[in-house]
Amino acid sequence: MSKNVVTVRQLLEGAVHYGHQTRRWNPKMKPYIYGAKNRVYIIDLNKTQAKAEEAYNALRDIAEKNGKLLIVGTKKQAQAIVLEEALRSGSFFINQRWLGGTLTNFRTIQKSVRRLVEIEEMEASGAINVYPKKEVSLLLKEKDRLQNFLGGIKEMRKLPDAVFVVDPIEDYNAVAEAKKLGIPVFGIVDTNCDPDVVDYAIPGNDDAVRSIRLVVQLMADAMVEPKGGQMLVAYQDKEEEDITMEDVIVNVERQNEENERRRRQRFEERRRRNDRRRQRRQPQQDEAKSDNVEKGEE
Numbered sequence: 001m002s003k004n005v006v007t008v009r010q011l012l013e014g015a016v017h018y019g020h021q022t023r024r025w026n027p028k029m030k031p032y033i034y035g036a037k038n039r040v041y042i043i044d045l046n047k048t049q050a051k052a053e054e055a056y057n058a059l060r061d062i063a064e065k066n067g068k069l070l071i072v073g074t075k076k077q078a079q080a081i082v083l084e085e086a087l088r089s090g091s092f093f094i095n096q097r098w099l100g101g102t103l104t105n106f107r108t109i110q111k112s113v114r115r116l117v118e119i120e121e122m123e124a125s126g127a128i129n130v131y132p133k134k135e136v137s138l139l140l141k142e143k144d145r146l147q148n149f150l151g152g153i154k155e156m157r158k159l160p161d162a163v164f165v166v167d168p169i170e171d172y173n174a175v176a177e178a179k180k181l182g183i184p185v186f187g188i189v190d191t192n193c194d195p196d197v198v199d200y201a202i203p204g205n206d207d208a209v210r211s212i213r214l215v216v217q218l219m220a221d222a223m224v225e226p227k228g229g230q231m232l233v234a235y236q237d238k239e240e241e242d243i244t245m246e247d248v249i250v251n252v253e254r255q256n257e258e259n260e261r262r263r264r265q266r267f268e269e270r271r272r273r274n275d276r277r278r279q280r281r282q283p284q285q286d287e288a289k290s291d292n293v294e295k296g297e298e
Contacts (some may be wrong), residue, residue, distance in 0.1 A: 014214035019191030093152035116207030
């Protein structure tokens with residue numbers, strides 16, 4: 001079992017190394033970029049490994065003091081992962097639109113949460129049935145809307161001790177509110193991000209589902225470890241030796257070659273289909289021309 005919290009091999013398998021295209025980048029990410037292939041930045045996974053371990057240790061320390069984590073990921077590919085890992089680690093979550101003031105106007109948000117609980121209790125006890133059907137329908141719609149936005153923080157009685165964001169650009173308001181209140185912020189920073197906006201930046205791919213899952217699971221493991229729960233990523237690589245960035249680059253080149261082969265194969269299949277269609281249409285066109293000639297002779 002690995003002595004490192006996460007290995008370069010695990011990060012490679014999770015596609016954490018892929019950044020954005022070279023025309024889209026933030027110069028502050030330069031120290032975390034290893035190079036570029038096919039006009040796409042390759043993130044230095046050694047740097048990612050070190051920063052991930054730093055973030056893991058800080059979050060584990062918070063968990064050991066019975067601190068609570070709020071996981072935020074509102075982009076589509078992160079929503080299901082955020083829900084699963086928040087439930088596994090006993091954390092709070094927001095995976096739909098961030099409501100302004102969720103942290104900075106916490107008392108007002110708590111009123112909405114109490115309203116959600118009130119409607120749920122009315123529904124459970126059957127008290128909601130004393131209202132006319134139209135009003136019941138409106139109450140249920142209100143409950144669904146509140147559940148959608150606030151369901152993940154329904155049990156959050158006080159401000160969280162840490163916030164993890166999948167994408168600091170997508171969820172900038174969450175980052176800004178946490179920073180304003182002095183709550184430590186952890187997050188994935190892709191090559192187009194400013195790493196300074198979060199307290200614990202983990203350089204990595206914030207778009208691919210595999211990458212998001214690996215990093216979110218790792219942070220959830222930090223919350224689970226003090227409780228003796230099952231770990232999914234942390235210390236789970238059983239290989240004796242880790243791989244290097246040279247191995248990562250070789251893998252990237254192979255992947256690029258495979259992608260190019262598939263692209264050519266799709267192009268060739270499309271060309272053949274078009275040729276077959278033209279061949280099927282040609283006899284019909286020739287027949288139509290022949291009919292027109294015969295009519296002209298008549």
